Each structure stands twice: as structure tokens, then as C-alpha cells.
Amino acid sequence: MQLPKGVEWAAHCLVVLERLGESHPVPTSTLAEVYGLSPTYLNKHLQALSRHGLLISTPGSTGGFSLSRPAAEITLADVVEALDGDRTLFRCTEIRCDGLFQDRSAEIRASGACRIAAAMWQAEQAWRESLATVSINDLAGGIDALSGQNLNEFVGNKNRKAGQDI
Amino acid sequence: MQLPKGVEWAAHCLVVLERLGESHPVPTSTLAEVYGLSPTYLNKHLQALSRHGLLISTPGSTGGFSLSRPAAEITLADVVEALDGDRTLFRCTEIRCDGLFQDRSAEIRASGACRIAAAMWQAEQAWRESLATVSINDLAGGIDALSGQNLNEFVGNKNRKAGQDI
DNA sequence: GCAATCTAGACATTTTATATCCAGATTGCT
């Protein structure tokens, strides 16, 4: 069981957008180039972030994606939720009601949620709460500190190429 | 991203073994019948639990599986680790080193682990720690309290059928 | 020796993740 790679891609892209400041929207193609990712597939993930309100998408010739709110208010929990939907790590299939005790399934269900599921969900809660303490802002310092300058130059050139004055 | 169903199966089976006391080993076929599971596939998971020291397996005609230690000392974290191996929820592919900054990858790696990965792993740590607080013993009370009596009768009959005096 | 079991691995099926592609709509530029 593993988180989809899209989570990693999305997190890095959000960091890039933070580092670039709020200037102009950055198109998928540029973000893909920064990290050597598949543009079309990355776009699918960015669309998901947009649908969930983490990004604002601007259509049109000089369009692209930009952060919808301050990077300090976007957390890893948001990213995971946006890309992985409302799925839980643990999925309870209530096998308590399936085999030997089939005919008492109503009674079993009435006795409350399965304790295994409850414990699993509580642990998952701890996971999400930890993710919620880390914002894109917290992440931005380290990751691309080394390459932040280059990043600005690169994207800047890209945008100028597209006919835009940054 | 979701935990394999085997985790649920294994957890329930451990609870059943706890409720039956330590009497005799219970074969895969009986455990599968209790919850209406695929015997061969369940056996694969039980083998994994055995390899990781949660269960003791007894070969032979009256063989089967039994808990390797008190149910209070087997936690959900153990179950997840046994069935899902050493995989982490989040897998870092270091895309920092892949695209624009390819030629500086050595430098980037030297600057330390990716902060995104670090945050993800810390959250995962919280998840595992929460799972480690829940033992099979804790779970046994609720889940099959309703059907514990039937469980004993059922497995008892099974074992007698197999020629065993329980 | 026979029947029941665990073990290990090969194999098939199903589901999910990954990736690509295309038609439609929006916008900026000339």
C-alpha cells in the first residue's frame, strides 16, 4: 500500500509556486519541465488541486496555475485529500457479518462499528493531523533553497518566451 | 491508496484465536469458514503472520495456527508490518534531482533528505505509533462478544470432527 | 499408509495507478 506518486509531484509543484511568489500563473508545461515530469499526467493532478481549491487555474494563452491562498495555509493534509479523495487507508468490509454469523448480521451491525476499523481510523486520524501541521511554507525553505535562484530565472525566461513581462 | 484487505482478515483471525483461548491450533480452513473467506488466500496471509513471529504454525493432521504470545503483546502495528512489509506510505523518488537541476543532483542530495519526504515519514510514524497502542486483546472485547459463544461451539465441533478432543 | 495440514512458489484474475490522447472552451496576442 502506497500513496500515489501524484502526491509527491503536487507537493513539489506547490513549493515551486510558493518560491516564485505570486507573480503570474505558471503553466503545466513549465512545472513539468522543472522536475522532468510527464506534462499531461501532471496536469491531471494540478486539475485535482484546482478542483479542491488549492490552486487557481487561469485558462488562456498566458494562463496556468497559481496558489489560491498563502502557502502557510496549504498543508500536506490538503494535498493528500485533494489527490487521494475521501478514501481511508483502512477499508472495513465487515467480514464479521459474512461467514458463520451471517444470519445475525443485523444484530452485529447494531452493536456498533467494528473495533478494528475504529482503531484503524483513529490511527489514520493521527496521520492526517500530523500532515496538517506541515504547510507548503514550512517545506519551501529547505527543498529548493539550493536552486531557488535558478528556479526564478528558469521560469522567468519561460514566461518571457511566452511573450510575458514578468 | 489503501491497506490490503489481508490486514483486516489477519486482524479478525487473531481476535478469533484470542477468544478461543490457547487450546489447540486452528487450521486455515476453519478460520476461513468463520468469516467466509478464501481459504487458500487467507492461508497466504497467515503464513506471513507466522514468518513474522505473530503466529506459531503446527503442521500435520491436527495442525493449524495459534498465537505465538499473549494477545496483549500483539498490536495492529505488528499486523500491518507483517502483511505490508517494510514499505512506507510515502515513497520519495527525489524528483528534485530529475529535471532542471539534474546536473546538481549530487549537491542536492548532499544537502539532506527532501523535507517533503521527512514530513511524510514523520506523519507515518504517528500512524504506526497509534497502531502500536492497540493490542489484539483490546479488540477482542467488542467484536465477537456477541458471537463468542457460538464461535467456541463452532470451532469446537470442527475440531472434534477432525477427531480431536477439545 | 492415509488424511489433514502447513510451505513455497507459479500462475491467473481483478483492481489500481500511471500515462497518453483528443475534442471543447477560454484567453491573449497580432
Place this chain on the structure above:
DNA sequence: AGCAATCTGGATATAAAATGTCTAGATTGC
């Protein structure tokens, strides 16, 4: 107005993982 670049959504294809089955070998109790 027309063109180029973009986002949007869905269809489709490929790769990987989970799920499930099967067989041959080894162990034990009767």
C-alpha cells in the same frame, strides 16, 4: 477575426499491485 497557448473533462492504453487459485513437497497424527 484568427492563431497559439492554455485549462477541462473524458476516453483510452499501459504498467503495477492486490487478489485469488493451483500444484508439488514436507510434516504430523491416526
